[in-house]
Every structure is written in structure tokens, then in C-alpha cells.
Amino acid sequence: MQRVYVHPLPVRLWHWINAVGFVLMILTGVQLRYVGLIDVISFRAAVQLHQWIGVVLIANFLIWLCFYLFTDKITVYHPELNPRKHFLGSLRQVLYYGYGMFKGDPNPHHITAYAKFNPVQSMLYQIVMLLLVPIQFYTGILLWDVKRFSAQVEFFGGVRVVDTIHVLIFIFFVSYVLIHPYLGTLGATRLAQYKAMWTGYEELPDDHTVPADSPGGAGTA
Secondary structure, three states: EEEEEEOHHHHHHHHHHHHHHHHHHHHHHHHHHHOOOOOOOOOHHHHHHHHHHHHHHHHHHHHHHHHHOHHHHHHHHHOOHHHHHHHHHHHHHHHHHHHHHHHHHOOOOOOOOOEOHHHHHHOOOOOOOOHHHHHHHHHHHHHHHOOHHHHHHHHOOOOOHHHHHHHHHHHHHHHHHHHHHHHHOOOOOOOOHHHHHHEEEEEOOOOOOOOOOOOOHHEEO
């Protein structure tokens, strides 16, 4: 078993703050949505906790964004801008997840320090982090003080529209949180990716090869 350093300390800290924060946001959000049916804490406490955790998550997101924009780690999401190669890589990855993985075929993606995401992960994470998360934060801010942001709320069609968008993305994140633990077991071993989010090093099979022209080749240890 070989190891590749794929998760720097700032990324690991961001990940766990984000994970705990989103779980708490989901739990408090459920209580706010179903007032009277779920009363773990008082309604007022749930509102305040939801708001303060939201502030922490927004700050955490900005730290994540700055880290990737102002370091060479941005290549984790864009190893190379080649649409044809990305499409073919995504197709191979989908075939692996849907069929090859169950036959014991090797993963077509070769993890390196600068290409830790396969093409499918890269595309989905960008949609989540650069589209859904900002929209969720923005709609949450509008709902936090509807009077103060009344002009923007009306521009988007009123409170009901803003709230519906917020709830729909909330449902997506609930599904994501439920599925994510399973996806974390798809590494070289069932716990390899979980360990990597604590140590930074991901364990890979001995026959795992790093492309010679990969910028992450030097990341192995």
C-alpha cells in the first residue's frame, strides 16, 4: 500500500467545519420547518443557532474559495481544460461506478496531489461549491431579514419563491449528507478516504500508477 498526500491541513480543517456545520444546519432547519412537531430546543434557540452557524459556514466557504483561488491547488478542480478528454474521462468513470467496480476492475482515475478528483467528482463538486452553496447562502441571508432585503426578495418573486429555492437546495444537501458516508467507502479500502481526511494521506494499492507527466507525481510518500 502506498500513500499520496492529497488533503493539505487547511482543506481538512475546512472539510470538518463544513461537515459539522451543515449537519447542524440541517437539524435546526428541520425544526424550523416543522414547528410543533419537532421541539428539541426552543424555537428561538433554533433560529439563533441556525443563523450563527450560517455565518460560520459563509466565512468557512470564503476561506475555502481564497485557498483554491490563490494557491496552485486550483488544479485539483481543473487539471487541464480539455472538454473532450474530460467527457471521455467522465464516461469511463461512470462505467466504472455502474459496472466495473462490481467486477473488481481498477479505478480508471489515478489520484495525485494535484488531481485528487476524478472527472465526475470534479464536475459535481464545482456545481455544488460554486453554484448550490452560494445560492443557499444568499437565499438564507434574504430570509434572515426579509424587511431589510425586501427589494431583492421581491425581485426574485417574493418570499415564497426564495423560501422554495432554499428548501429545495436544503433537500439536496440532506440527500448528499446521507449518501456521502457511502461514497467515502469507495477508496482502496473502506476506511482509506476517511483516514485521509484526518491525516491528509490517501492509501492507494501498490499497483496504482501516477502518470509521469502529472504535476502531482511528487506528492507521493
